[in-house]
Amino acid sequence: MKKTYKIKALFALMLGLSTQFAAKAQFTLQGQVRTRTEVRNGLGNLVPTGAKEAAFTSQRTRLIFGYKWDRVTFGATLQDVRVWGQDASTISPADGSRLMLHEGWADVTLANKADTTVKFKLVDLLSIKIGRQELIYDDVRLIGNLDWLQQGRRHDMVLLKGMHHGWQFDIGYAFNQSTDAFGATGTSYVPGNLPAYVKNSLGTLVPIPAGIVPLAAGGSVANNSSKTGTPVYGNPPSTNGATQDYKSFKSVYISRKFKQTKFSGLFFNDVFGAYRLDSAGSAASGYVYGRRFVSAGATDNFDYSATNSRYTYGLMVNHTLGNASGFGKIAFQGAYYAQTGKDRDGKDMNAYHYTVAATYQKGNWSITPGYDVLSGNDPSVPATQNNRFDPLYGTPHRHWGYMDYFYVGTGSPVGGLNNFYVKAKYATNVLSVGLDVHSFALNQDMKKANGSLIDKQLGTEIDFLLNYQMNKFTNLELGYSIMKATDSMPFAKGQATTDAVANTYDKTGTWLYFMVNIRPDFFYTKPVAIK
Numbered sequence: 001m002k003k004t005y006k007i008k009a010l011f012a013l014m015l016g017l018s019t020q021f022a023a024k025a026q027f028t029l030q031g032q033v034r035t036r037t038e039v040r041n042g043l044g045n046l047v048p049t050g051a052k053e054a055a056f057t058s059q060r061t062r063l064i065f066g067y068k069w070d071r072v073t074f075g076a077t078l079q080d081v082r083v084w085g086q087d088a089s090t091i092s093p094a095d096g097s098r099l100m101l102h103e104g105w106a107d108v109t110l111a112n113k114a115d116t117t118v119k120f121k122l123v124d125l126l127s128i129k130i131g132r133q134e135l136i137y138d139d140v141r142l143i144g145n146l147d148w149l150q151q152g153r154r155h156d157m158v159l160l161k162g163m164h165h166g167w168q169f170d171i172g173y174a175f176n177q178s179t180d181a182f183g184a185t186g187t188s189y190v191p192g193n194l195p196a197y198v199k200n201s202l203g204t205l206v207p208i209p210a211g212i213v214p215l216a217a218g219g220s221v222a223n224n225s226s227k228t229g230t231p232v233y234g235n236p237p238s239t240n241g242a243t244q245d246y247k248s249f250k251s252v253y254i255s256r257k258f259k260q261t262k263f264s265g266l267f268f269n270d271v272f273g274a275y276r277l278d279s280a281g282s283a284a285s286g287y288v289y290g291r292r293f294v295s296a297g298a299t300d301n302f303d304y305s306a307t308n309s310r311y312t313y314g315l316m317v318n319h320t321l322g323n324a325s326g327f328g329k330i331a332f333q334g335a336y337y338a339q340t341g342k343d344r345d346g347k348d349m350n351a352y353h354y355t356v357a358a359t360y361q362k363g364n365w366s367i368t369p370g371y372d373v374l375s376g377n378d379p380s381v382p383a384t385q386n387n388r389f390d391p392l393y394g395t396p397h398r399h400w401g402y403m404d405y406f407y408v409g410t411g412s413p414v415g416g417l418n419n420f421y422v423k424a425k426y427a428t429n430v431l432s433v434g435l436d437v438h439s440f441a442l443n444q445d446m447k448k449a450n451g452s453l454i455d456k457q458l459g460t461e462i463d464f465l466l467n468y469q470m471n472k473f474t475n476l477e478l479g480y481s482i483m484k485a486t487d488s489m490p491f492a493k494g495q496a497t498t499d500a501v502a503n504t505y506d507k508t509g510t511w512l513y514f515m516v517n518i519r520p521d522f523f524y525t526k527p528v529a530i531k
Contacts, residue, residue, distance in 0.1 A: 028066035029522045034515065035059045036150070042509020043403050044410035045493055046485055049506045057084040060150040062102065070115060075133075077103035081150045102154055105131030107161075125163040132156050135172070135393070137253050138264055138316050141355070142337065144395040153393060157249075172251040188294045188304040189273050191245035200286030209280035211294030213244065244291070244344050246270040247307060260320045266337070267313045268392060272344045274306035308342035310349055312392060328362035333370075343386045351375045351389035368423040372399065374407075376416020378444040387444075388416055401438050402463040403481045403511055405493070413458070413492040416443030434465040442492060449497035458492055459485035459507075472524075475517040483509035
């Protein structure tokens, strides 16, 4: 009894201290439960005619801790992501865990002119943020936290952040490694979060060979050990992170607002480890084909310390005219980015991306016409060159259709993408309704297996979105999308090389989802009216 009393007293003391901290805005504790129920019939890729719809519910659960002192800010986010029913009701320790640390960082102030106790005064504000953290710049086109994905995106890095006379500047650096084990030599890095097993060429589930990132299942690969070797699979490579994470990166972001105009510049240099195409297994037991990033033994003399360095740089401009209560507000956006250097496969890069858009807002209504161009490879591009723009580590879901046909894990056209769109929205404090229409086309020509060109027009996507703020902490979201694809889509997405195969796919894809997003603030105190 006495022990129970002591535990209760200790818990009450901790709760009281936590409440005091929260009242002084020093300690914060928030949570999130976000469930998303989906009915898929052609999301990301077309499905064969007559295929059954897929339906499931996924869930993200987060605990978000924060602490702020005048010179240190600390943040940590615990996250669990799973599909309902993915685990049996009773599991063993061998089944593993999906609980992970989404964020864990500390931000230390180095300079602050508003704080007289800080002696360093060369800049208005300077701090260094160390640890696992999200990166979010501009409209998350190239750098974002990918919050739509239940897993999100984060980086293990150090970030120097500064403000001076209205200028913002961030300088980032990351360096990845797979192990800290004794006996490990060199800095070769296996760049992927790999499952324990993969299907081999015979369709048998086998352990993934050490040091190899498997390629698409069921294919074959040429015996090519050069850094520029290309796998001979039909599916086009994915972008936006793909299956090969960076070995390291250096980034610089600079922005400045002059009255109603904001300029922002981005430089991002991501470096990838070199690999050679390899296989493991035998003809009798089946092969696993993949990219080998770590030495297979004493006879393996490939230089795994070699790297391929890619450079992305460009400028975004946002300008606003008018106001929403008068004639209306018009917000213009324009951006241009280029990519040079070497891609993940060691090919010479020469690619570009530009976007223009204008949003007219009057009261609760807004309409946005826009046009995106992401360069691609035409059939005459040499095998050692890549003109296909990769939108880095942003949020494609926000820009190139909610059905995620482009620049996500489902693969993207080698010929690039032209995207003309119109977005209309009605929004109040509690309710918003949106309708987006995209017209997708190839940026460059693509050919069928027989050498004939395919039509550049890929399809039209219509996205409907309804969002309702139920209370301070609860948001409900309903979405429905439809893709009306042309006969070119299966070729562009690598699903078909002949007309006979392309005709087996249903050219109409649909997607329905309902999402419940609950984000409580555990130390929130409801204001009390004073009589």
